[in-house]
Amino acid sequence: xxxxxxxxxxxxxxxxxxxxxxxxxxxxxxxxxxxxxxxxxxxxxxxxxxxxxxxxxxxxxxxxxxxxxxxxxxxxxxxxxxxxxxxxxxxxxxxxxxxxxxxxxxxxxxxxxxxxxxxxxxxxxxxxxxxxxxxxxxxxxxxxxxxxxxxxxxxxxxxxxxxxxxxxxxxxxxxxxxxxxxxxxxxxxxxxxxxxxxxxxxxxxxxxxxxxxxxxxxxxxxxxxxxxxxxxxxxxxxxxxxxxxxxxxxxxxxxxxxxxxxxxxxxxxxxxxxxxxxxxxxxxxxxxxxxxxxxxxxxxxxxxxxxxxxxxxxxxxxxxxxxxxxxxxxxxxxxxxxxxxxxxxxxxxxxxxxxxxxxxxxxxxxxxxxxxxxxxxxxxxxxxxxxx
Amino acid sequence: xxxxxxxxxxxxxxxxxxxxxxxxxxxxxxxxxxxxxxxxxxxxxxxxxxxxxxxxxxxxxxxxxxxxxxxxxxxxxxxxxxxxxxxxxxxxxxxxxxxxxxxxxxxxxxxxxxxxxxxxxxxxxxxxxxxxxxxxxxxxxxxxxxxxxxxxxxxxxxxxxxxxxxxxxxxxxxxxxxxxxxxxxxxxxxxxxxxxxxxxxxxxxxxxxxxxxxxxxxxxxxxxxxxxxxxxxxxxxxxxxxxxxxxxxxxxxxxxxxxxxxxxxxxxxxxxxxxxxxxxxxxxxxxxxxxxxxxxxxxxxxxxxxxxxxx
Amino acid sequence: xxxxxxxxxxxxxxxxxxxxxxxxxxxxxxxxxxxxxxxxxxxxxxxxxxxxxxxxxxxxxxxxxxxxxxxxxxxxxxxxxxxxxxxxxxxxxxxxxxxxxxxxxxxxxxxxxxxxxxxxxxxxxxxxxxxxxxxxxxxxxxxxxxxxxxxxxxxxxxxxxxxxxxxxxxxxxxxxxxxxxxxxxxxxx
Numbered sequence: 001x002x003x004x005x006x007x008x009x010x011x012x013x014x015x016x017x018x019x020x021x022x023x024x025x026x027x028x029x030x031x032x033x034x035x036x037x038x039x040x041x042x043x044x045x046x047x048x049x050x051x052x053x054x055x056x057x058x059x060x061x062x063x064x065x066x067x068x069x070x071x072x073x074x075x076x077x078x079x080x081x082x083x084x085x086x087x088x089x090x091x092x093x094x095x096x097x098x099x100x101x102x103x104x105x106x107x108x109x110x111x112x113x114x115x116x117x118x119x120x121x122x123x124x125x126x127x128x129x130x131x132x133x134x135x136x137x138x139x140x141x142x143x144x145x146x147x148x149x150x151x152x153x154x155x156x157x158x159x160x161x162x163x164x165x166x167x168x169x170x171x172x173x174x175x176x177x178x179x180x181x182x183x184x185x186x187x188x189x190x191x192x193x194x195x196x197x198x199x200x201x202x203x204x205x206x207x208x209x210x211x212x213x214x215x216x217x218x219x220x221x222x223x224x225x226x227x228x229x230x231x232x233x234x235x236x237x238x239x240x241x242x243x244x245x246x247x248x249x250x251x252x253x254x255x256x257x258x259x260x261x262x263x264x265x266x267x268x269x270x271x272x273x274x275x276x277x278x279x280x281x282x283x284x285x286x287x288x289x290x291x292x293x294x295x296x297x298x299x300x301x302x303x304x305x306x307x308x309x310x311x312x313x314x315x316x317x318x319x320x321x322x323x324x325x326x327x328x329x330x331x332x333x334x335x336x337x338x339x340x341x342x343x344x345x346x347x348x349x350x351x352x353x354x355x356x357x358x359x360x361x362x363x364x365x366x367x368x369x370x371x372x373x374x375x376x377x378x379x380x381x382x383x384x385x386x387x388x
Numbered sequence: 389x390x391x392x393x394x395x396x397x398x399x400x401x402x403x404x405x406x407x408x409x410x411x412x413x414x415x416x417x418x419x420x421x422x423x424x425x426x427x428x429x430x431x432x433x434x435x436x437x438x439x440x441x442x443x444x445x446x447x448x449x450x451x452x453x454x455x456x457x458x459x460x461x462x463x464x465x466x467x468x469x470x471x472x473x474x475x476x477x478x479x480x481x482x483x484x485x486x487x488x489x490x491x492x493x494x495x496x497x498x499x500x501x502x503x504x505x506x507x508x509x510x511x512x513x514x515x516x517x518x519x520x521x522x523x524x525x526x527x528x529x530x531x532x533x534x535x536x537x538x539x540x541x542x543x544x545x546x547x548x549x550x551x552x553x554x555x556x557x558x559x560x561x562x563x564x565x566x567x568x569x570x571x572x573x574x575x576x577x578x579x580x581x582x583x584x585x586x587x588x589x590x591x592x593x594x595x596x597x598x599x600x601x602x603x604x605x606x607x608x609x610x611x612x613x614x615x616x617x618x619x620x621x622x623x624x625x626x627x628x629x630x631x632x633x634x635x636x637x638x639x640x641x642x643x644x645x646x647x648x649x650x651x652x653x654x655x656x657x658x659x660x661x662x663x664x665x666x667x668x669x670x671x672x673x674x675x676x677x678x679x680x681x682x683x684x685x686x687x688x689x690x691x692x693x694x695x696x697x698x699x
Numbered sequence: 700x701x702x703x704x705x706x707x708x709x710x711x712x713x714x715x716x717x718x719x720x721x722x723x724x725x726x727x728x729x730x731x732x733x734x735x736x737x738x739x740x741x742x743x744x745x746x747x748x749x750x751x752x753x754x755x756x757x758x759x760x761x762x763x764x765x766x767x768x769x770x771x772x773x774x775x776x777x778x779x780x781x782x783x784x785x786x787x788x789x790x791x792x793x794x795x796x797x798x799x800x801x802x803x804x805x806x807x808x809x810x811x812x813x814x815x816x817x818x819x820x821x822x823x824x825x826x827x828x829x830x831x832x833x834x835x836x837x838x839x840x841x842x843x844x845x846x847x848x849x850x851x852x853x854x855x856x857x858x859x860x861x862x863x864x865x866x867x868x869x870x871x872x873x874x875x876x877x878x879x880x881x882x883x884x885x886x887x888x
Contacts, residue, residue: 004685015723015725015726016726017721017732017734017849034677035482037475037479055670056670057670057673059675059676060676060677061411061482061483061662061677063478063482065478065508066475066504069472069475070472070478070505070508071467071475072476072477073469073472073505074474074476074478074479074482075479076466076468076479077466077476077477077478077479077480077481078480078481079479080464080466081479081482081483081484081487082484082720083483083484083677085483100468100469100472100558103468103469114409114695183549183735183761186735187719187733187735188717188718188721188735189731189732189733189734189758190725190726190733201695215592229484230446230464231444231446231464231484231487232443233443235443235462235463235464235465236464236465237410237464237465237466237467238460238467239458239466239467240467240469241467246460248410249459249467294761297759297760297761298760300759300760301759301760318601322864325518329551332880
């Protein structure tokens with residue numbers, strides 16, 4: 001990977017009082033994203049609006065496509081055209097994107113997709129918060145694959161993780177998702193945008209060898225092959241079909257296994273490099289709350305109240321939700337009495353936590369049907385239950 | 389002494405289109421009598437005659453028999469999902485405006501599942517060329533009815549005959565804002581080549597429909613004979629009407645086929661509209677995509693050297 | 700930690716009030732602030748509300764629990780949110796639009812004729828800036844200087860000056876109201 005300084009044109013350095021949606025757009029621009037295709041949907045539209053406003057000034061292109069399917073399809077074309085690309089959506093639009101998320105995974109096309117989550121199923125509560133697409137992002141397109149999903153808990157982190165998402169996407173040639181929610185998306189806080197030279201941006205690995213030796217895919221290592229862009233004379237081919245390292249369709253079971261091992265391995269074998277958490281109070285903890293996004297800020301209140309009540313409770317906030325940091329969770333599980341997992345869904349990430357914990361300690365799910373954040377009291381009750 | 393070349397080896401080596409085809413992927417999957425090969429050949433011929441930089445040509449296709457075209461042509465090529473070739477091509481073109489992007493797509497892919505993208509790309513006058521191989525059927529999945537299947541024709545999902553009204557694609561493209569619209573049959577290879585040549589030169593959304601036989605499914609199911617019979621039909625029942633009113637070029641079951649260049653007009657393309665508009669609104673400062681990272685780095689380096697020089 | 704709720708009906712600039720105050724606190728008073736707002740059908744007419752937390756430390760839980768300050772610019776908003784205001788909390792009302800019905804001794808009530816002041820400045824749209832000036836003087840949750848610095852970008856440039864005047868008018872009136880409270884009688888106009 002090539003580390004480069006951010007293009008100052010896209011960096012609006014300074015302090016801003018800004019909501020999470022706008023901060024996502026600013027983060028993407030700082031990361032060098034200059035191509036945005038999207039379709040309006042509450043509560044994500046502000047990201048698109050910000051991009052549309054900023055694009056002509058920073059040398060970028062915004063296009064409002066005819067639907068979310070077209071939006072993500074345009075990203076695939078845009079990425080092979082050489083740009084860093086992003087789209088943003090929410091539940092219904094996210095569902096429409098699923099097929100081409102699979103195409104992006106299969107063709108190893110770098111892109112960033114933000115989902116400002118709202119309450120479903122279907123149209124649900126369109127303006128109200130939820131974290132209900134966490135399993136959909138993990139499994140939503142057909143077949144077996146891996147993606148990376150990040151979950152910011154504040155507007156500042158929306159900015160920071162947008163840059164991180166592009167860097168990961170360029171490194172692993174995989175769609176990276178920013179799974180935020182209506183609350184963070186619409187919440188205003190101070191966002192500090194550093195000077196361009198302090199922002200570390202990774203550019204994709206561009207192939208520079210002889211044209212005839214170029215292979216768009218490499219299934220042998222832990223990292224994907226370098227990329228080329230259309231128009232540079234490499235005459236690449238890429239397809240959603242099972243393909244060999246030249247990108248040509250190859251309808252054999254053996255090639256398919258090699259391909260899948262690669263798509264999965266490039267993420268699974270790099271979990272330690274990809275995964276980030278914010279931990280607190282784990283040293284003496286008898287119970288740990290594992291949460292992500294806005295819910296970790298609600299849990300923080302329950303944890304503070306728990307500590308005041310004398311309960312040794314710690315927190316692990318998943319900044320990276322997928323891939324899940326399984327080893328670290330196992331380590332915690334072997335030391336504590338219980339793990340509490342609050343999330344604004346009926347229990348999604350907790351299923352994976354339970355699997356990983358494998359009976360080493362209690363795992364208590366604190367579900368929420370969506371539309372609002374938890375009452376911190378409910379999380380505190382679960383903490384009390386877990387420490388018993 | 390070298391072993392003599394097999395037919396296949398000779399074909400790969402000596403095919404006049406080998407410069408434009410991925411010969412290592414031959415033989416292709418298309419059936420005998422299929423019209424897709426004619427379209428590919430005419431496309432290659434048009435490229436050969438053009439003065440385009442072949443490294444700047446990209447072929448994008450969706451799913452289906454025609455969807456396989458991208459994989460056989462030796463250009464930057466993307467074989468995408470069903471119906472989505474046009475938005476992928478749109479993204480590619482907008483991300484890299486130097487490219488000449490061509491979509492080759494079947495009737496079902498383009499106007500059934502992908503119909504929404506088709507009408508919007510035409511509306512925007514997106515600067516891409518779309519070639520539709522219209523054989524009135526979903527071939528890859530076994531001969532189902534499509535949005536262009538003529539009423540009364542038989543398909544596997546209309547086993548008692550089709551009762552729907554078909555699209556007339558030139559009319560659709562015209563109504564949506566396409567700035568170049570032509571139709572030919574796969575008998576008229578030279579005309580297809582000429583139209584593709586014109587389309588490649590044209591700025592804006594160009595659309596070429598080629599009526600082709602699907603001998604394995606559509607023709608057999610409708611007892612229309614083999615590939616030769618189809619060409620005979622095209623020969624006997626087609627008529628060139630350049631500039632025809634696109635409201636009057638619909639095709640009924642085994643009816644007369646009107647063909648020719650129906651629409652050829654000038655209008656700013658999507659990108660021209662974007663660039664003109666922002667140049668007006670923002671002024672000289674506006675520059676689509678600005679400088680690339682290597683350009684910025686080179687500039688910085690040059691400036692540093694200049695600074696050192698002045699010390 | 701200040702827990703503040705701005706409320707009124709849609710179109711009064713409730714969200715804008717919270718934005719200006721939040722921006723002032725976090726960018727110019729060097730504090731942490733978090734602003735949230737109700738979206739959806741609730742935000743189109745009817746009771747509209749925006750919440751602002753201001754703290755010297757990083758804010759985790761982003762919502763008000765027991766607000767110490769309630770600004771109510773409509774009767775409906777007053778009725779909905781007055782009960783949640785903490786005992787001894789500051790209640791700021793637009794005196795022509797809200798008639799208090801609750802226990803007058805439970806909270807510190809500060810009425811302001813914001814609409815009338817705004818009309819004197821030429822347009823009732825400036826009422827929310829009168830309220831913000833008044834609020835700043837009463838609570839001292841944010842400095843007047845920071846509030847004025849926060850205005851550009853959040854009010855139209857051509858109305859910046861008159862918005863500043865509206866703010867000052869409310870601020871001065873607030874100082875007088877505080878003084879009057881100290882002497883044991885409510886502000887009256």
